[in-house]
Amino acid sequence: MAYGFGPDGKTFLAFASVSVITYIVWRTVYYVYFHPLREFPGPFLAKFSRFPLIRSHFQGKTYKYVIDLHEQYGSIVRIAPDELATTELEAWKDIYQAKPQLPKDPLSFTPPLNGADTLFTAQGATHQRMRRTLANAFSDKALRQQNPIIQHYVDLFIERIERELQKSTTLDITKFYGFLSLDIIGDLSIGKSFHGLEGENEHSWLDDFWMGVTFGSLRTSLARFHPLELIFGFLFLRLTRKQRANNWKYVTDSITERLHKGSLDGERWDFLTPVIGNVNEGREEGITRSELDGNTLAMIIAGCEVSTVALSATTYFLLRNPSTVDRLAEEVRSSFQNEAEIDVGSTFELPYLNAIINEGLRMHHPTPSPLPRVVPSEGLKIAGQWIPGGAIIGICPQAIQTDKAHFNDPLSFNPERWLEESHKYFDERFRYDNREASKPFSVGPRNCIGSKLYLGEARVTFARLLFKYDIEMFDKSDSEWTDQKAFLIFKPTPLQVKLMPRGVQSQAVPQERGSINR
Numbered sequence: 157m158a159y160g161f162g163p164d165g166k167t168f169l170a171f172a173s174v175s176v177i178t179y180i181v182w183r184t185v186y187y188v189y190f191h192p193l194r195e196f197p198g199p200f201l202a203k204f205s206r207f208p209l210i211r212s213h214f215q216g217k218t219y220k221y222v223i224d225l226h227e228q229y230g231s232i233v234r235i236a237p238d239e240l241a242t243t244e245l246e247a248w249k250d251i252y253q254a255k256p257q258l259p260k261d262p263l264s265f266t267p268p269l270n271g272a273d274t275l276f277t278a279q280g281a282t283h284q285r286m287r288r289t290l291a292n293a294f295s296d297k298a299l300r301q302q303n304p305i306i307q308h309y310v311d312l313f314i315e316r317i318e319r320e321l322q323k324s325t326t327l328d329i330t331k332f333y334g335f336l337s338l339d340i341i342g343d344l345s346i347g348k349s350f351h352g353l354e355g356e357n358e359h360s361w362l363d364d365f366w367m368g369v370t371f372g373s374l375r376t377s378l379a380r381f382h383p384l385e386l387i388f389g390f391l392f393l394r395l396t397r398k399q400r401a402n403n404w405k406y407v408t409d410s411i412t413e414r415l416h417k418g419s420l421d422g423e424r425w426d427f428l429t430p431v432i433g434n435v436n437e438g439r440e441e442g443i444t445r446s447e448l449d450g451n452t453l454a455m456i457i458a459g460c461e462v463s464t465v466a467l468s469a470t471t472y473f474l475l476r477n478p479s480t481v482d483r484l485a486e487e488v489r490s491s492f493q494n495e496a497e498i499d500v501g502s503t504f505e506l507p508y509l510n511a512i513i514n515e516g517l518r519m520h521h522p523t524p525s526p527l528p529r530v531v532p533s534e535g536l537k538i539a540g541q542w543i544p545g546g547a548i549i550g551i552c553p554q555a556i557q558t559d560k561a562h563f564n565d566p567l568s569f570n571p572e573r574w575l576e577e578s579h580k581y582f583d584e585r586f587r588y589d590n591r592e593a594s595k596p597f598s599v600g601p602r603n604c605i606g607s608k609l610y611l612g613e614a615r616v617t618f619a620r621l622l623f624k625y626d627i628e629m630f631d632k633s634d635s636e637w638t639d640q641k642a643f644l645i646f647k648p649t650p651l652q653v654k655l656m657p658r659g660v661q662s663q664a665v666p667q668e669r670g671s672i673n674r
């Protein structure tokens with residue numbers, strides 16, 4: 157018996173092929189010549205296809221793709237058929253502080269696995285309710301009350317560094333920043349450390365989290381090709397089911413344990429202290445238990461991963477530029493008599509320390525890719541330009557922060573650009589920098605809730621390190637460290653540094669100011 161298409165089958169195939177080709181041609185012509193974003197500059201392929209953007213997602217280089225497009229096409233660029241990116245200063249206000257709020261692009265994040273929204277995924281009234289409930293745990297006052305917990309883990313961090321130095325004078329500082337950030341955020345959010353810093357401990361929590369974040373980021377980029385994202389999600393979730401279930405159980409059991417202890421106000425102050433009376437299933441005020449679980453895990457992941465990247469990147473730039481290490485050491489060592497004096501409050505106003513932290517975040521944003529929002533159907537003026545309704549638009553933090561329209565010598569690490577004129581290291585070259593262009597924590601009602609915590613942790617960590625040690629880069633030729641992949645968050649590679657007790661001379665070789673290679 158012969159198999160094949162009869163006359164009817166052939167006609168159907170021919171008809172189907174012509175229909176598909178006609179649809180593709182019509183769609184291409186529509187997006188290139190008739191779509192409301194047709195006037196915005198951008199590469200030809202991106203006018204009708206998301207392929208270049210998705211390819212950049214899979215390569216972990218979306219920020220580079222967007223930066224290249226800005227360099228080629230200007231401050232506003234069409235990065236995909238329905239999506240724009242901008243590096244205009246006023247866009248911070250017009251997009252992220254718009255009233256009413258512009259929703260996040262719903263296809264730009266992975267839906268919560270337990271079905272309950274988190275701050276990252278919630279929109280509108282649900283987001284506002286959660287944010288109101290959780291905000292008290294992240295205020296200036298809260299940070300002061302959390303100081304003993306932060307202090308405790310920075311002590312453990314220094315003790316661990318001391319133990320490591322008995323084995324070798326060089327160490328991978330990224331690994332220990334990871335343990336530090338996770339132990340702090342663990343204690344603050346579930347009342348328990350992840351015990352990375354103690355003894356000779358090692359664990360794989362950070363790797364597990366990084367894998368989850370990478371999965372979320374890749375799954376999200378497939379979301380416009382339904383059901384591809386579901387297939388991808390299904391495979392990943394099956395492969396990692398056991399490990400995720402164990403991690404989830406650990407976190408939720410710890411929250412239950414912590415909730416049973418009550419607010420503990422007066423004894424210790426963590427993220428749950430102000431939240432405890434507000435956990436209820438009403439959904440009108442406060443937060444439900446499943447929302448609390450999801451938010452806690454999301455914050456642990458966000459808090460430890462981004463902080464690790466930011467601490468490591470800042471250290472990298474600092475050490476690539478010994479003159480900034482000297483200036484920071486001078487400030488820290490002349491401000492304190494002993495290590496116990498160094499805390500989140502006493503470091504708050506150290507100008508050079510703060511300048512180092514700001515410049516580190518400017519040079520290497522931990523989540524460097526665009527923060528997309530949806531323009532309302534009636535359209536909106538953004539940075540003086542009319543953007544049609546339904547368009548997606550966002551600022552790519554790494555692009556705006558390293559844009560020469562805003563910063564002089566933008567790819568070089570110069571903390572001096574953040575100093576006031578009265579400071580002895582103020583540098584005239586940066587007088588006209590648009591510092592407002594660098595908003596690493598974003599702005600508006602969805603800005604980073606954990607910004608104060610990171611800044612406090614970074615101040616104390618750098619001040620303690622510089623108070624106690626002279627630090628150098630181990631591999632002085634490593635000028636490629638920042639060239640890393642970012643699946644939503646940069647995944648830092650090990651950063652080998654050499655630490656010596658303060659005052660012990662080393663063979664330091666002067667180097668140029670560290671810069672980003674593009």
Ligand code: HEM
Pocket residue numbers: 275276287455456458459460462463466517521522523527528596597598601602603604605606607609610
């Ligand atoms: C260097 C450190 C950090 C940077 C640069 C950073 C950056 C950001 C940015 C840019 C956003 C806005 C995202 C968007 O609009 O889509 C954000 C949101 C957020 N961040 Fe951070 N973050 C940092 C540290 C932290 C820490 C330590 C925590 C946890 C305690 C945290 C928790 C969050 C949460 C929960 C949101 C969502 C806020 C909302 O939508 O209401 N972040 N972060």
